[in-house]
Amino acid sequence: MSFNGLGMHLGNLSRLSDAESRSISAENPTGEKGKGAMEVPVAGAARELGRGWKVRPCIMIRAGETVTLADIVGSGAIQQMWFTLTGNWRFSILRIYWDEQEHPSVEVPIGDFFCCGWGSSANHSGANFRQLSSLAVCVNPGNAFNSYWEMPFRKRCRITVTNIEEPVTDKPDERSVCFFYQINYALTGVPDDAAYFHAQFRRSNPVPYKEVHTVLDGVRGRGHYAGTYMAWGVHNNGWWGEGEMKFFMDGDSEFPTICGTGTEDYFCGSYGFDVGLEQGGYREFTTPYAGLHQVMKPDGLYQSQQRFGMYRWHIADPIRFKQDLRVTMQALGWRSNGRYLPLQDDLASVAYWYQTLPTAPFPPLPDRDLLEVI
Helix, strand or coil: CEEEEECCCCCCCCCCCCEEEEEEECCCCCCCCCCCCCCCCCCCCCCCCCCCCCCCCEEEEEECCCEEEEEEEECEEEEEHHHHHEEEEEEEEEEEECCCCCCCCEEEHHHCCCHHHHHHHHCCCCCCCCEEEEEEEECCCCCCEECCCCEEEEEEEEEEEEECCEEEEEEECCCCEEEEEEEEEEEEECCCCCCCEEEEEEECCCCCCCCCCCEEEECCCCCCEEEEEEECCCCCCCEECCEEEEEEECCCCCCEEEECCCCCHHCCCCCEEEEHHHHEECCCCCCCEEEEEEEEEECCCCCCCCEEEEEECCCCEEEECCCEEECCCCEEEHHHHHHEEEECCCEEEEEEEEEECCCCCCCCCCCHHHHHCC
């Protein structure tokens, strides 16, 4: 069989393919061949240079507006996405629809999708920037969001962004998002055993006492779990990561098939990510498959809580299911006399997985007030 140009890595980079490379950006909104850089400048920095120069590098998304970034018809796969945007990253919602499904398979605030659940553009000050270098997601200076998840589709791919900021009646541009993007994809055949990419956001703020945070539930179909991002806001003193990550699959009820041994263990660290106070305490790290890349400390004034961002990619060890999947995380600390303390922390998570269609409808995304980071 001829090589379809998917599943790229150094070992097959030399192989020729009949796949067609395409890219969608503000300079070529349709991705069509030979249709880039066609905008005619009537004002702005390129007004003296004419067509073919840097005329339309970004778009503005008004408060309350949904914009379609990509609407691709045919067979192929998204291979890379690059975004950078202004505003509160929890208030720009990324949705991706596969083939002709009416409900999305991806529905996540953009910041959380790119493992930056605690931030905003902060007027390019860099105050919220945390470098992340991994195989699936990279966050580069300053606030450049990159996704390398391969996302195959057979009939159609539609990608939208919604700015859920509340509009200001007499100032329609007051809370607009300045959005730069590039979506790189291949038009090619997709093998029969290729599943569809999914991602879902959930937040428990606070986690109810003696209950768990649900990372994912309601999944029906065949597939495999591919990764987790978690933004963890601590509400107590002391160590907060004794809780276990559990995977209930294919009919599991009370007890899971896969059970971890602690929060930092699941995210491929150990002993509280703590290298000792004399070494600085918590140690940030980013690796190809896992990391603690956000450690946000109190500033002695209004930023009073410790906050953490962690990711774990199941690229080398996908968690396969045949019928259904549910994923939970416990929030556990310590109380007196060597006893666990069920915590009531702020847990927001993104679950990433591949599965067959149809996708079960997601639970409603929290409203703007419940999404906001305070």
